[in-house]
Amino acid sequence: MPFKKAIARLLDQGRSLQEQRTAPPDEALAATNGYFRHFGNLNPEDAFYVIWRRNHGSGFFSNFSFVLAHVKAAIESGMIPVVDFENFPTHYNDVSAPDGDRNSWTYYFSQPSGHCLAEVYQSRNVFFCDGMWPRGLPLNISKIPGLFSEYDKRISFSPAVTSRLRKAEPIISQTTLGVHFRGKEQNLAPGHWFGPTVPQVFGCIDSLLSHHDIDRIFVVTESPSYLEALIGRYGSRIVFLDSYRSRKTNAYHENPREAHRYLLGLEICVEGLLLSCCASLLCGASNVSDFAVFQNNGKFKFIQRIDNGQNSDHPVLAPIMYRLRKNLPPFFGGLRNDVVTTQDGIVRREKVQGPR
Numbered sequence: 001m002p003f004k005k006a007i008a009r010l011l012d013q014g015r016s017l018q019e020q021r022t023a024p025p026d027e028a029l030a031a032t033n034g035y036f037r038h039f040g041n042l043n044p045e046d047a048f049y050v051i052w053r054r055n056h057g058s059g060f061f062s063n064f065s066f067v068l069a070h071v072k073a074a075i076e077s078g079m080i081p082v083v084d085f086e087n088f089p090t091h092y093n094d095v096s097a098p099d100g101d102r103n104s105w106t107y108y109f110s111q112p113s114g115h116c117l118a119e120v121y122q123s124r125n126v127f128f129c130d131g132m133w134p135r136g137l138p139l140n141i142s143k144i145p146g147l148f149s150e151y152d153k154r155i156s157f158s159p160a161v162t163s164r165l166r167k168a169e170p171i172i173s174q175t176t177l178g179v180h181f182r183g184k185e186q187n188l189a190p191g192h193w194f195g196p197t198v199p200q201v202f203g204c205i206d207s208l209l210s211h212h213d214i215d216r217i218f219v220v221t222e223s224p225s226y227l228e229a230l231i232g233r234y235g236s237r238i239v240f241l242d243s244y245r246s247r248k249t250n251a252y253h254e255n256p257r258e259a260h261r262y263l264l265g266l267e268i269c270v271e272g273l274l275l276s277c278c279a280s281l282l283c284g285a286s287n288v289s290d291f292a293v294f295q296n297n298g299k300f301k302f303i304q305r306i307d308n309g310q311n312s313d314h315p316v317l318a319p320i321m322y323r324l325r326k327n328l329p330p331f332f333g334g335l336r337n338d339v340v341t342t343q344d345g346i347v348r349r350e351k352v353q354g355p356r
Helices: 002-020 060-076 147-154 159-171 198-211 224-237 260-277 287-296 318-325
Strands: 034-037 048-051 080-083 126-129 176-180 216-220 280-283 303-307 338-343 346-351
Touching (some): 048 060, 060 080, 060 147, 147 287, 198 280, 198 303, 216 260, 280 287
Parallel strands (some): 176 280
Antiparallel strands (some): 034 126, 303 338
């Protein structure tokens, strides 16, 4: 198609323009750098805002949050947002995706406007963001004012997501505790928040079981060893989906099944939605738990976050800091070992108690 050749030219031109860090063409675009291109004569009265991400993006809900932040920037600048994860692929692009779709955003979500990429790349006024997070917007999408209403109005889930969600919903009850337990590469990444430890999660769950009516515990984790530990301690209370889990660093570096990358996105999307349907949430700092809080929109009975502090930004120090700090007490440079509870608008911070 003609717009494929136009995109190839754009990729080369765009890199040099980004390096020059050209100023936004209008004050309304102050939240993002970028550049305009003309591809044809369609929609001469409109301006499209193409959302893409550098370096293949990141995890599933990191990409999702990135898109929503740029939807906000596009709307505030009077442009029409459209997501292009086809010509600018992410880790979830998969040649085996159903229906031959090549845009990994539309595997799972609708476009935030009624326009497709083929139309955009034949239009007269097309603005490309710079592939970075919009300036001035919080990284936690729950803290971006007015974003949930725009999301609720503009974005729907694909039939594949809604079908799988309907089948899984019965495992969640009105007294289910959702637990998102992430670690592994999160603990080694520069600048990332450290994940919870197994004893910390045990301690929090033990305390919650003694103070709240909890019939089951829905667990989302990419680690089979974490899931095994929770089943070993809490038995039949633990419920989970049969999602792919890896003992290695990143599951999207593996290829154990057909359409593996597509399925990784589908599985975590449904798990994130199920977390948001739970009565309450226990988690560390992650984009998955941020999505669950965002999607829940204030209906959780309580949220507990285990706060172990943040890794070094230094790429050499970061991979070793967790190994050093997890064996030290908090007062001697170890993990922070705090749990932050939000309930009825009240935020309480205290130390995580050991498992009973």
